[in-house]
Amino acid sequence: MIPRQAYAPTPHSYVPNSALSATINLDEEVRLATTRAERDLQDSLAELFSILVTLDELEKAFLKDAIPEADYTEICERSLKQYNAILADEGVARAFVGIEEFKAEWDLEVPRATERIRVGMPSTALTASAGTAGPSQATGGGGGGGGGNTSGALILEATQDFITFLDALRLGLLAKDQLHPLLTDVIQSVNKVTDRDFENRGKIVQWLIALNQMRATEELSEAQARELELDINAAYQGFKSTLT
Template identity: 60%
Template sequence: MYTNRQFAYAPTPYIPRAALSATINLDEEVKLSTTTTERDLYDSLAEIYSIIVTLDALEKGYLKDSITEADYTETCSRLLKQYKSNLADETVAQAFGDLETFKREWNMECPRATERLRIGIPATVEQGPTHKGAQHGSDADATLVVAATENFITLMDAIKIGLVEKDTLHPLLVDIIQAVNKVTDKEFESKGKIVQWLITLNQMRAAEKLNDDQAREFQFDMEQAYYGFKATLKKE
């Protein structure tokens, strides 16, 4: 039934060489890092990864109303601070690259965390509390209006005298968005510009400055937001 067939080639048998030997101990644990510096770098990158994942879950929980606004604000603020603190290290920042690159490298899908990291402040600060609206016509309201007005003036004065570093402007802008949200829950002209500039400043390094064109545009947008804020109060 079977016939002898000749192969077109003659397979060469494998003959192991006695000189071959393992170069590593297979029972030895493989380490990612060999120095303290490398270990610290990997620890920081791992912490950033966990922060992004945790922040995304937190944002989902907030949208589903499964966490109180106070707990959300506290936890979100802490995560954002930890994220920025890790990236303040030049070595970590260089290895991290940017958020989109890091997400691609580690196959991460965290759209809600991505948006929150872009803005740099909790949703409760950006949009104001959702559980209650602003109260009108009281002495407390008058105090809040004065505080918001002073925040606008402080920011615009800082721009006029050339204080256009990120670490100067960003806190002042956060104060403004918090102050106006305490006064009114209504949208007003150029309020969106405040958030847009928060995003722009949040992407900058602490010591980076706005250039002349950016500074002029920023000042113009903040003036328009201030006028929009005052116009809204007159309608209420």
């Protein structure tokens, strides 16, 4: 009987190469950062990576109707806010460079997340939900009690948001971080009133995307501001026409 080998036999032709021996302690922890600043930067970049992956999976789930609309909107809005908040740090922004560069560096394939970040809003914010009030309800016609009052309040809110935005332009507020939140309020309040695709509604969405592409403190030119005012005023008139 052949005795059992305690280990696999080594070919006689193999000679260990001492030059390939480890020169470090393999039990020693490898540190990716040596200072707190470097560690914070690595943590921020890791968060951005996580947000991109999460957003992409969220968009897939929403397209498959695998997540409720309200949950999708909440998670998407929170993720976008976190993404922008992290990149507000100049050091992180320099290391990140841009979304395309970041994806290339880490071999990320997240097309849906890329589009959502480009737009800067959940898809539900760009289209009216099925539960919005129709024109007859909004004006109180055919509605009774609290329903009509609620719809009237929504119309007032949308009207005030339009006026607030247009007044901001006339007062010379031209920076992205001043205008984008106000225009976001406009589209969200409009969507609560009507699901009709009224005239020039698309202009609101186009400007939301255009503003989202700007840096936080970047400002519109006078010509752009004038064009924006004309487009949003036209959208306001189109919105009012849905209420008649």
